[in-house]
Amino acid sequence: MLRKIIKIDEEKCNGCGACAAACHEGAIEMINGKAKLTREDYCDGLGDCLPACPVDAISFEEREAPEYNEQAVRKAKMEKFGVKLPCGCPGTQSKAIERKPAPVNAEPVTSQLSQWPVQIKLVPVNAPYFDGANLLIAADCAAYAYGNFHNEFIRNRITLIGCPKLDEGDYSEKLTQIIKNNDIKSVTIVRMQVPCCAGIENAAKRALQASGKFIPWQVVTISTDGRIID
Numbered sequence: 001m002l003r004k005i006i007k008i009d010e011e012k013c014n015g016c017g018a019c020a021a022a023c024h025e026g027a028i029e030m031i032n033g034k035a036k037l038t039r040e041d042y043c044d045g046l047g048d049c050l051p052a053c054p055v056d057a058i059s060f061e062e063r064e065a066p067e068y069n070e071q072a073v074r075k076a077k078m079e080k081f082g083v084k085l086p087c088g089c090p091g092t093q094s095k096a097i098e099r100k101p102a103p104v105n106a107e108p109v110t111s112q113l114s115q116w117p118v119q120i121k122l123v124p125v126n127a128p129y130f131d132g133a134n135l136l137i138a139a140d141c142a143a144y145a146y147g148n149f150h151n152e153f154i155r156n157r158i159t160l161i162g163c164p165k166l167d168e169g170d171y172s173e174k175l176t177q178i179i180k181n182n183d184i185k186s187v188t189i190v191r192m193q194v195p196c197c198a199g200i201e202n203a204a205k206r207a208l209q210a211s212g213k214f215i216p217w218q219v220v221t222i223s224t225d226g227r228i229i230d
Contacts, residue, residue, distance in 0.1 A: 113154055
């Protein structure tokens with residue numbers, strides 16, 4: 001199929017590996033000191049690797065290439081992080097998490113939330129706080145799983161949360177309007193390490209693509225026991 005895909009100029013490539021690290025899908029590998037697009041079907045054409053390249057060795061081109069294989073990318077990520085998929089939804093698997101109790105005299109955490117509402121379904125498409133905003137699109141469970149969520153993710157960002165498993169409909173259309181109609185500077189997507197949470201990641205990525213804008217973005221994955229794993 002004819003589609004947009006990245007192109008790597010190996011003559012310019014200095015072998016720093018920044019693009020491979022920035023590629024969330026694992027489409028780029030370092031081979032013999034040069035970056036190579038080894039899996040065309042893993043490249044989604046969003047180009048998060050472009051701003052990571054310090055020598056401008058990466059660009060877009062439109063050519064015949066295999067269709068982006070979202071299912072294969074998801075499977076590769078699960079294998080990378082050693083996630084086994086038992087019968088039933090892993091997001092509903094019960095488990096106890098043991099932790100050391102916090103000190104009684106620990107300082108309370110100050111909220112870093114700077115706007116309201118936060119639910120994707122409720123937030124307006126246009127609002128003054130979107131002007132020049134760094135946008136956080138997060139699974140609502142993430143704030144409960146990761147203890148320092150306010151300081152590391154909500155601070156200095158406009159926060160939108162949702163749960164694709166429980167909410168009806170698709171977030172991508174509304175997220176597209178928010179990104180397209182406002183001066184968004186960057187997008188951070190925070191999801192949980194369960195398959196159903198891919199819905200919020202995919203909705204955000206579709207919105208970025210549909211907006212027609214080139215905006216730096218990143219995906220962070222949090223395990224159910226509260227670790228950042230991606």
